[in-house]
Structure formats: C-alpha cells, structure tokens
Amino acid sequence: MRTHLSWLLPLFLLVMACAADESPPPTADLKRLAFAEQAADAKELFEANRPHADPLTESWLEAMSWVGRAGAIAGDWDMAAEYAQNTLEQAERRLAEAPMGPNPEGSLAIATGAAIETLGKFYVAMNDRGQAVTYLRDKVSQYGGTAIETRLNKNLLALDLAGKPMPALKADDWLGERRFEPEDLVGKVTLFFFWAHWCKDCAEQEPVLSALSERYADRGLRIVAPTQLYGYLKRGSPMESEAELDHITEVRMSHGDLLDSLPVPLSGENFVSFGVSTTPTLVLVDREGVVRLYNPGFMPEAELANRIEALL
DSSP, X not given: OHHHXXXXXXXXXXXXXXXXXXXXXXXXXXXXXXXTTOHHHHHHHHHHHOOSOSSOOHHHHHHHHHHHHHHHHHTXXXXXXXXXXXXXXXXXXXXXHSOOOSOTTSHHHHHHHXXXXXXXXXXXXXXXXXXXXXXXXXHHHHTTTSTTHXXXXXXXXXXXXXXXXXXXXXXXXXXXXXXXXXXXXXXXXXXXXXXXXXXXXXXXXXXXXXXXXXXXXXXXXXXXXXXXXXXXEETTEEOOHHHHXXXXXXXXXXXXXXXXXXXXXXXXXHHHHTTOSSSSEEEEEOTTSBEEEEEESOOOHHHHHHHHHHHO
C-alpha cells in the first residue's frame, strides 16, 4: 500500500506550496514594522512568507514595497534600494503584459509608485539630489496619465519646485465669487491650500490658516484654496458632480468665515500637476511669485508662521 501511494507525497507538497503561494501577504504587519523602524524584522517576515511565484502577484508586490520603505524609514539605504528595485522590476514586468488601472489605491499602482518614491529618496540619501530629480522626472514622463502620475509629481516637486516661479493654476470652475489671476501673485505673499472636502487633516489645517490670515492679512498675506471633484462623498460612496458641488459648498460654509471667503479654483488638473496625492498640500509663494515652500501634509501654526514671517 505504501508503494502504491508514494506518488501522493510529491503531489501533496506541490499542493501545499501552491496554497502557500496564494496565501495573503502580511502587509499590515510589514507596514507596522516599517513605521516602527524595524527594517530587519520586516525583511525577515517577508522572506519567511514570500511565495515562489515570479513575478509576484500584485498584492505581494505591494507587500515587498513596504520592505523597501522599511529600509528607507530606518535609514538602511542598501536594503531600501534592493527591495525597491526588485519591486519595480517585477511590477514593470506585469505592466508590460497589462497596463495599470486607473485606481491609485490598487496594489500594483501602490507597489510601483512606492518603489519609485523609495528609489528617489535613495538618491537623495546618497547626496545626489540631481540624480533624484532626473530619475523622478523620467518616471513622471513614463507614467504620465496613469494612476501614479500625481504621486510621482509630489515626489518630484518636493525636490524641484522651491525656488522656481509658481506654475499657473487651472480653473474649470470657481466656488463663490472670488477670483484669482496669475498676475495677482506679484506684490503679496500667497499661500495655496490644496484641500479635499472629505479630508480630516484639511479640516484641522483650516483653523491654523484662519489664525494666520487674521494675523498677517494686513501685512500682505493672501490665501487661495484649490480643490477638485472626487466623485464620492467618502471612499466607497459615489456621488454625482452636482451633488458633490453642493456638498463642497456646505463644507466650505461649515468651516467658518475664512474658507467661505477664499478664492476656490476647481480643477482636477491642478491636483495632478501639483502632485496633490496628499491633502492638504501647502504651497507658499513670495511677493515675486517664486515658490518658497512645497509641503504635502498638515503644518503646525508656529512652523507655518515662521515661513510666512520670513517672506513678509
């Protein structure tokens, strides 16, 4: 009997290997280890569980991108570059067979964008800012019009926008009566507050901006608040454009007098060209129309006040 069934063992092992390959990656644990700066543990966890497939599935590529990010956060740049490059090579092999979908939160988009972002940071860490800018500019060109274009623009502009003239804003429409034209940049310090109606950090940033406006408006500070339509009230809750516009108006009015009084250009193109994959994004421009700060994310009042004071 043992002789007749001996062929089952290799088959059983093959089935078990396939089952392991199909098991979900420990992405949440890898993310936790990354932010805890436990890069070696993240690497060990990934390698102990990674499947044998080549290239990896999209979800496993997203997991591998977190190993690269763990290295970057911990300052282990050799590890960061190794895993980011491996992630990107495998992701681009998949993309050669099927183009990237429109969802920036899809696993393949996340893996590809994160790998490129990590490699850009690697060049900066190696004291080669010029190479980082060139690399990111090439990738923005390569992935223009895809789900990760906005994310890549964010990384490029974080290195390359300060010290350059403020690019022109586009406006498909405006909310409220206030308008803002490119020539209005000259003579005042202008803070651009890119925001989203569903964004908690934006709601927390608004009182900071209100306090700064009250303190500095008479000295020449102006605030402009670009936004866009997202097609949903919150993620997973689709919304028609007209209803979303009504909702944005309600949000503006509920945030107090400041946001309701600001010029609000409405255009999705602005969010792509200014790399607004993180909200809020703040862009501070001096009296000559030159960008002096590009900041994806919330800024505390004291820190932002110091930057404004220096320009006033």
